Amino acid sequence: MNKNKIENIVIVGGGTAGWMTASLLAKVLGKTVNITLIESDKIGIVGVGEATIPPIVSFNKAIGVDETEFIKATQGTIKLGIEFNNWYQDGDSYMHAFGNIGKNFPFCDFHHFWLRHQQNTNNSSGSSSGSTPSYWDYSLNYQAARYNKFSPLRSIPNTNLPGLTHAYHFDAGLYAKFLHKHAVGLGTKRIEGKIVQVQQNHDSGFIESVLLENGTAVTGDLFIDCSGLAALLTEKTLSTGYEDYSHWLPCDRAIAVPCEKVEPIEPYTRSTAHKVGWQWRIPLQHRTGNGLVYSSKHMSDEEAKELLLNNLDGKPLAEPRVISFKTGRRLKQWHKNVIAIGLSSGFFEPLESTNIHLVQTAALRLLDFFPHNGINIEEVEEFNRQSKVELEGIRDFIILHYKLNNRGDSEFWRACQRMEIPESLLNKIELFKKTGKVFCKPDDLFTEIAWQQVMIGQGNIPEDHHPLVDTLSKEQLIDLMASLTTLINRTVDKLPSHDEFLQLLK
Numbered sequence: 323m324n325k326n327k328i329e330n331i332v333i334v335g336g337g338t339a340g341w342m343t344a345s346l347l348a349k350v351l352g353k354t355v356n357i358t359l360i361e362s363d364k365i366g367i368v369g370v371g372e373a374t375i376p377p378i379v380s381f382n383k384a385i386g387v388d389e390t391e392f393i394k395a396t397q398g399t400i401k402l403g404i405e406f407n408n409w410y411q412d413g414d415s416y417m418h419a420f421g422n423i424g425k426n427f428p429f430c431d432f433h434h435f436w437l438r439h440q441q442n443t444n445n446s447s448g449s450s451s452g453s454t455p456s457y458w459d460y461s462l463n464y465q466a467a468r469y470n471k472f473s474p475l476r477s478i479p480n481t482n483l484p485g486l487t488h489a490y491h492f493d494a495g496l497y498a499k500f501l502h503k504h505a506v507g508l509g510t511k512r513i514e515g516k517i518v519q520v521q522q523n524h525d526s527g528f529i530e531s532v533l534l535e536n537g538t539a540v541t542g543d544l545f546i547d548c549s550g551l552a553a554l555l556t557e558k559t560l561s562t563g564y565e566d567y568s569h570w571l572p573c574d575r576a577i578a579v580p581c582e583k584v585e586p587i588e589p590y591t592r593s594t595a596h597k598v599g600w601q602w603r604i605p606l607q608h609r610t611g612n613g614l615v616y617s618s619k620h621m622s623d624e625e626a627k628e629l630l631l632n633n634l635d636g637k638p639l640a641e642p643r644v645i646s647f648k649t650g651r652r653l654k655q656w657h658k659n660v661i662a663i664g665l666s667s668g669f670f671e672p673l674e675s676t677n678i679h680l681v682q683t684a685a686l687r688l689l690d691f692f693p694h695n696g697i698n699i700e701e702v703e704e705f706n707r708q709s710k711v712e713l714e715g716i717r718d719f720i721i722l723h724y725k726l727n728n729r730g731d732s733e734f735w736r737a738c739q740r741m742e743i744p745e746s747l748l749n750k751i752e753l754f755k756k757t758g759k760v761f762c763k764p765d766d767l768f769t770e771i772a773w774q775q776v777m778i779g780q781g782n783i784p785e786d787h788h789p790l791v792d793t794l795s796k797e798q799l800i801d802l803m804a805s806l807t808t809l810i811n812r813t814v815d816k817l818p819s820h821d822e823f824l825q826l827l828k
């Protein structure tokens with residue numbers, strides 16, 4: 323396809339995507355390639371994207387970032403899961419807690435034991451609110467989140483049961499600044515300036531250079547498009563095309579506003595459904611991030627602003643900002659000599675905080691496929707195939723939240739109940755309903771435990787359980803479940819509060 327050696331990488335854009343990609347490439351390939359990042363202060367960054375998922379912990383380690391320094395620099399907090407309020411129906415609540423639940427058994431996931439235990443205690447409500455025992459009584463992450471506790475914990479003391487699994491909330495602007503310093507320290511060259519023109523090769527269509535407003539041309543062999551929703555290279559120049567997901571993920575606007583913080587600082591994100599979408603709440607050390615996600619077909623920006631401002635914990639600290647988006651994915655994440663990473667490659671709405679994670683996996687995949695001796699079509703196609711598979715797994719998981727609602731309060735939610743969903747998702751929902759089984763592929767981001775929580779939390783309670791559970795007598799099952807709750811509660815009791823943990827970092 324193109325046999326030129328790749329020596330000069332140009333990253334267009336200095337938001338979270340640009341600086342994460344620069345940090346990883348500079349850390350791993352820094353001695354063999356030149357990395358230049360172009361960003362425009364005039365344009366700025368999207369400035370949202372403050373909640374993450376656990377793999378970011380290993381990403382930060384891989385690029386050589388110290389956790390304490392990172393939390394301090396970004397006003398970061400710990401995230402143990404996402405609390406979903408009113409998603410199944412008003413007044414209902416459950417959590418997608420990270421990490422394990424209960425105890426692992428061969429051939430049979432723990433929730434089957436819980437299901438049987440529920441039947442025994444004649445209580446079939448799956449919700450974490452109200453009835454006990456709930457599925458989340460057996461989640462260390464959930465219990466720690468509920469009591470605002472945290473300390474790094476690899477395993478439950480004196481057992482082989484896993485400890486806490488965490489991610490972070492952080493200030494997106496501060497994270498970009500922190501990574502900027504880090505990537506420049508690793509040898510990335512930064513150029514400030516607005517790109518006004520893109521030069522392509524006449525024959526191949528490959529990008530040769532970008533021209534800045536001040537007349538400087540920046541040439542490169544490989545271009546990484548991290549220009550955010552502008553998609554400057556991948557779409558505006560190469561017209562790569564977009565697969566629209568809005569018939570499944572109907573929200574197309576967000577309105578964001580920070581407000582004064584409240585104490586204690588909760589170690590989890592809140593997602594609260596409203597009549598045509600949902601609201602996020604992300605607690606940071608210095609403020610709380612808030613945003614309303616909605617469908618512009620069903621709600622005006624003015625109504626959204628009013629709804630958001632009426633549902634803040636504290637005084638707003640800035641003017642609310644409206645951001646428009648279209649959910650979907652770029653048809654080819656890699657096209658010619660351009661790889662789109664971040665918002666330029668598509669956007670799933672922020673519900674399960676997957677977008678920063680997708681920056682991470684795209685940058686890691688680029689390392690796997692790095693075309694040092696020139697670009698091969700086979701590599702490009704495999705890269706794109708893997709990205710598509712990854713995105714479709716995540717897409718299904720996010721659609722699940724909309725589909726399994728029991729809210730009849732608006733046409734928005736009723737349409738979500740009725741919508742036709744991808745067959746892959748339909749099969750998962752039906753299999754779980756009949757048998758309690760859910761299967762994920764080894765590379766899927768969301769594990770069986772994540773799927774089980776959303777299914778159970780949103781009313782898809784299995785009609786059957788795995789037969790292995792019946793090898794235990796009723797008494798043995800009661801003992802097993804009681805010993806697990808005792809262990810978890812005892813462990814949570816001994817943890818310091820999340821606030822104390824943050825204080826210790828100062």
Ligand SMILES: Cc1cc2nc3c(=O)[nH]c(=O)nc-3n(C[C@H](O)[C@H](O)[C@H](O)COP(=O)(O)OP(=O)(O)OC[C@H]3O[C@@H](n4cnc5c(N)ncnc54)[C@H](O)[C@@H]3O)c2cc1C
Binds near residue numbers: 338365
């Ligand atoms: C409402 C909303 C909420 C979100 N919440 C989450 C969340 O909780 N968790 C999560 O994981 N993700 C979230 N995301 C996604 C997350 O914000 C992004 O994935 C992440 O910030 C990466 O953005 P980016 O770097 O691609 O784009 P941006 O931050 O927009 O950066 C684009 C860069 O390109 C530069 N640029 C653009 N045009 C030019 C030009 N002509 N010349 C020079 N430079 C240019 C800009 O200056 C900027 O530096 C959210 C997104 C939205 C819209």
